[in-house]
Amino acid sequence: MTAEEQFHELSFYTLSLHDKYFIHQHIVDAYAAQTADINTKPIKIIFALAGLYLFIEKKYTGREVQLAHVQMAKNKTAWPAIILPAKRGNINVSDVLAKPAGKERDDMIQQWCVSVWEAYQNNRQTVIQIVETTLQ
Numbered sequence: 001m002t003a004e005e006q007f008h009e010l011s012f013y014t015l016s017l018h019d020k021y022f023i024h025q026h027i028v029d030a031y032a033a034q035t036a037d038i039n040t041k042p043i044k045i046i047f048a049l050a051g052l053y054l055f056i057e058k059k060y061t062g063r064e065v066q067l068a069h070v071q072m073a074k075n076k077t078a079w080p081a082i083i084l085p086a087k088r089g090n091i092n093v094s095d096v097l098a099k100p101a102g103k104e105r106d107d108m109i110q111q112w113c114v115s116v117w118e119a120y121q122n123n124r125q126t127v128i129q130i131v132e133t134t135l136q
Contacts, residue, residue: 029047029052050131
């Protein structure tokens with residue numbers, strides 16, 4: 001199964017939870033940041049990293065991240081380029097799916113997000129500045 005197919009399987013799982021925290025948003029952001037390449041639009045990478053920052057460092061729920069993305073989208077500025085790290089974390093979607101559904105998988109989703117966010121630390125200040133500017 002390809003990584004994209006695994007992501008779709010994980011999406012089915014997270015969307016079926018119907019949880020009030022909307023954990024699905026976190027997998028969208030982690031996957032987008034982890035699989036970005038030179039052809040990925042800057043807005044996609046910025047939003048993914050902003051979502052990971054808000055989740056990991058500011059303790060936003062997925063629903064709150066989603067609302068932050070809506071607010072950020074109102075900003076019609078050119079988004080800065082992000083330096084893509086060669087390694088994007090030690091955990092990937094297949095590692096998450098390897099865990100049994102429930103608490104273990106949900107905990108692994110958080111670990112995956114932390115792993116990807118840590119890989120992008122050289123962009124941290126840029127992401128924080130964008131978030132602070134666009135979420136006023």
